[in-house]
Ligand code: SF4
């Protein structure tokens with residue numbers, strides 16, 4: 001069974017950076033899905049947990065550097081959430097390396113492409129979580 | 145709406161006995177905090193105006209299942225029982241509705257525990273001074289405390305203190321309880337939010353795990369876990385034969401045998417009855433009796449107490465909103481009006497919800513009050529009589 005990776009990408013620096021990387025020829029791994037959000041600060045503990053609940057084997061958060069956040073506290077909020085969810089994952093017996101956050105400036109395309117590849121490698125190596133896959137419709141419309 | 149099943153529910157939960165007296169609505173904390181919601185009206189609609197599906201479907205998700213209405217109902221209508229089963233029914237036909245607090249994170253980790261291959265890493269809280277084992281006849285049920293303390297670290301709650309102090313109390317009575325590495329959530333919040341299927345999976349997995357460890361009796365400090373194991377496990381698990389004991393009952397039994405003493409604790413305290421403990425399993429006296437045994441501790445009651453106590457504002461982590469907050473603030477004001485120096489409770493959820501209300505940034509401090517779990521006080525003050 002192949003692994004599924006979810007990348008949640010902030011709309012500002014990392015998204016611009018990802019664009020540039022792709023224009024320079026970087027190709028996203030096929031088993032990796034990117035969701036663009038306005039700010040990593042929007043991604044609360046529940047949303048990260050839900051990604052795992054719904055079958056992700058790894059979640060990568062791409063955010064701006066702390067001082068670059070368009071809204072102010074976004075990355076800082078993200079750090080706190082990631083820290084807590086990592087602890088929750090650990091309690092659930094899920095390897096903490098499956099959740100990673102990385103920050104990028106708009107010009108760091110090489111670093112960003114490298115980070116995505118490294119993360120994809122890590123998750124390939126760790127393999128799928130023995131968490132059984134769940135269908136979104138099981139939970140009704142309101143939560144997805 | 146599924147009429148046959150609904151008919152059955154209306155009948156079994158006693159809704160036909162409703163006199164339309166309105167006592168439920170006027171005692172309902174949600175209704176009294178201004179929410180457009182009324183248990184009486186819901187009862188009326190499901191009996192006489194079932195075509196008003198929108199009203200019914202909305203109302204079913206509004207209730208706190210705090211059971212205060214059933215307490216007041218002169219006609220024996222089991223309203224919160226009705227609501228819990230209605231949610232299962234609606235969830236199956238229309239999907240899970242209602243607003244899940246914290247975006248449903250709590251329910252997420254509960255569902256993630258339904259995987260049979262789960263290998264948790266949840267015993268990190270067991271300090272060296274605590275004696276526990278992995279097999280044996282008596283077990284202690286920890287519940288979601290390890291998860292709560294991480295998830296709610298932002299408001300600095302310490303629900304694991306309850307678990308540690310409970311084990312300390314058991315150790316004091318020479319019991320080294322089994323604490324399972326793969327105990328799962330009791331499923332209370334899934335049950336009460338309509339996810340019966342996953343609730344039952346958790347029940348069965350837990351039952352098997354405790355049986356495999358050779359357990360015959362399980363001791364509980366959490367009122368919700370106790371309620372689920374007492375009322376629902378025998379329904380869900382075939383041949384269920386485990387003894388289910390409330391830790392407070394066990395302490396009372398030991399106290400009655402004699403030989404114990406409590407060191408003085410000079411405080412004026414008030415006690416918050418958790419809805420599950422006071423109304424659903426009728427344990428109003430035990431906590432009070434134990435608190436009164438502590439020399440110099442003065443127990444003062446709030447305006448609403450015992451069977452009539454008002455909820456901590458939320459249950460099963462759904463529908464936390466401005467009305468919940470209103471209920472919580474009212475509760476804290478009642479507590480402060482007693483001039484107590486400390487509020488004692490016996491439920492980790494009361495602890496979480498009331499702490500959250502106290503952390504209000506704008507009114508900061510106005511409602512603050514020291515909030516301590518009863519097991520923590522008892523563990524600290526208990527001792528053997530040395531004559
Ligand atoms: S208190 Fe009981 S009898 Fe009175 S309206 Fe409510 S459900 Fe009906």
Ligand code: SF4
Nearest residue numbers: 172207208210211213
């Ligand atoms: S259970 Fe509580 S919240 Fe629900 S209707 Fe009754 S009193 Fe109101």
